[in-house]
Amino acid sequence: xxxxxxxxxxxxxxxxxxxxxxxxxxxxxxxxxxxxxxxxxxxxxxxxxxxxxxxxxxxxxxxxxxxxxxxxxxxxxxxxxxxxxxxxxxxxxxxxxxxxxxxxxxxxxxxxxxxxxxxxxxxxxxxxxxxxxxxxxxxxxxxxxxxxxxxxxxxxxxxxxxxxxxxxxxxxxxxxxxxxx
Numbered sequence: 001x002x003x004x005x006x007x008x009x010x011x012x013x014x015x016x017x018x019x020x021x022x023x024x025x026x027x028x029x030x031x032x033x034x035x036x037x038x039x040x041x042x043x044x045x046x047x048x049x050x051x052x053x054x055x056x057x058x059x060x061x062x063x064x065x066x067x068x069x070x071x072x073x074x075x076x077x078x079x080x081x082x083x084x085x086x087x088x089x090x091x092x093x094x095x096x097x098x099x100x101x102x103x104x105x106x107x108x109x110x111x112x113x114x115x116x117x118x119x120x121x122x123x124x125x126x127x128x129x130x131x132x133x134x135x136x137x138x139x140x141x142x143x144x145x146x147x148x149x150x151x152x153x154x155x156x157x158x159x160x161x162x163x164x165x166x167x168x169x170x171x172x173x174x175x176x177x178x179x180x181x
Contacts, residue, residue, distance in 0.1 A: 081113055081169060095135050096125035112147070112168040119163040128161045145170040 055063075085101045092099040097119050104114040119135070121128040132153070139148050150166035 081115065084169060085115070091138060092119065092135055093122070095131040096122045097128075097131060097135060098122050112170060114149075115167045115169055117163075117165045117167055119165070121161055128159075132161065132163060139165075139167065 081103055085103075089099055089101070098121075100118045102116045102118075104116060119132070121131075125131060136148070136151070139146060147168040148165060149168055150164075152164045154162045154164075
């Protein structure tokens, strides 16, 4: 008779124990495996949301406009450097120096065109050293889009100066389309 009195408590307790056992042995491992399988997708969604929050559409459009303007200002290939070099020749002449540019073969896949430059003071340049420093400052300015890779300056006792420099002028690099994944 005691068992009949305990049945209303034992049946629900046995059912609860069976459900808990099923949850810990069958359901929970399935949930864990599903979470692990979907973790890369969740990480990708979080990264996408983070990147969307870092830059607005307006900022992205402005950056694209600036990149396009810069690419248009740069020579498109190392073979089209003549206009850029002519502009530099005029700047050098304004400082009363004579410059001879000699483009060199470009590196494969790079956005730089190597150029060798020989400088000699023009006749009547009574301040060759200060004017050479002005030229070198212009080469190192960010808006020059070039890098000075080697510089050799020669001066003799008679006050004759000459300079030889190796430069890297930036060229526009065509953007690669994203590969489909």
